Amino acid sequence: MSRYYVHDVGENAFMLELAILGFLRDSPLHGYGLRKRLTALIGHVRPVPESTLYPALKRMEKAGLLVRATEPGAAAAPRHVLTLTGEGERELRRRLATPERLDVTDENRWFTLLAFLRHLEEPAAQAAVLRQRLTFLEEPSSFFLDGDRPLRAEELDDPFRRGVLTVARATGRAETAWLRETVAALEAGGARPGRDAPPGDAPPGDTRDVIPGT
Amino acid sequence: MSRYYVHDVGENAFMLELAILGFLRDSPLHGYGLRKRLTALIGHVRPVPESTLYPALKRMEKAGLLVRATEPGAAAAPRHVLTLTGEGERELRRRLATPERLDVTDENRWFTLLAFLRHLEEPAAQAAVLRQRLTFLEEPSSFFLDGDRPLRAEELDDPFRRGVLTVARATGRAETAWLRETVAALEAGGARPGRDAPPGDAPPGDTRDVIPGT
């Protein structure tokens, strides 16, 4: 940490700021519109109250990452249209290219990063980032200790803890497969990977979208 | 929020405190041992520096959730062995039985809750909590907006965003299957569910099912 700020800005602020940088890179927005996008993306993990968003925007403006152009008389109050500066774009690319450890290990932060990884542009750089996640997923990990000894899934008596590990394993496998496939595609000449949904479990035509039941 | 504290304690503190309550319910610990367990469980999402842990313990002690017994001359510094009070146990059960919205929607918090759900004891109450997660997973959700319109996976051009949705879908399916299976087992008389993965929606044996690509 400690990047464009003199001091530390806190781990959480980083996920928020990354998403702000990313969305503004997509297109200039005013605070309210930005907030709606942020809520859709990370609201289920971290709600974005205005009293968090606006101070964040101010400090990012102060840091030179974005500019606020007051657009008079448009709607209700004077809107501040937010636009990323060159410095802001550079900061975004820097964060995407050299993620924090937590950006890679925390699924939520990782997905936030992924949502904007296209802004990195060079396929090789994108692949390098994906590899970091892959490395993390391949590390043995354990959630529970018996004294000092890590416990493996098979040793757990508790059905809920077993469930945690079962689901984590399934997730890990799914993600690993996607990562490998995508890294390969990226390194095979930067072709767009996953252009048409690869034949898999997801039946094409099943538009039910994210997280379906059944 | 706003439970045993007069005022609000913040969303993050809640995950930390739940884990503290849960681990101390497992067995009394001193701060250092507690910290190691916390790090194993949630460290990849939220590191637990001492300067966060010890103040948390103090405020929980002040709230009557735990007591600290000074154990003299043991190791280096005088250890404070932490034990949950009756009030602490009640608070734990309360948080498990009536989770916050975010406890259900944020995977990290949900897994933390799951890790201690056994302390709820009544199978019916456990099943009720699992159902909440199931309900959430069955809700249609979207991460990206085009203006105001939610975008579906198929509409996304960006391979990384597609990846996010692909992985989320796979995860959702795996978790949904586990949840349904476990709820059924719990409601069928409180037998231990998942003892040896019974056949559910997931093809038994091959857990690979979940993998989208390849």
Place this chain on the structure above:
DNA sequence: TGAGGATACCTCGATGTCGAGGTACTACGT
């Protein structure tokens, strides 16, 4: 006309976060 709701931004203050740094003792290697 008037209420309600969405848009759009703001301040204030209580609180949690967490790095930096301190204390102190044990144990091991060299």
Place this chain on the structure above:
DNA sequence: ACGTAGTACCTCGACATCGAGGTATCCTCA
């Protein structure tokens, strides 16, 4: 004898979080 690492707890201070509450405009529906 000395350095390093681990155990175990602590304070301080800068900062981010976020609910409560405020302001103002616009639109819709009754």
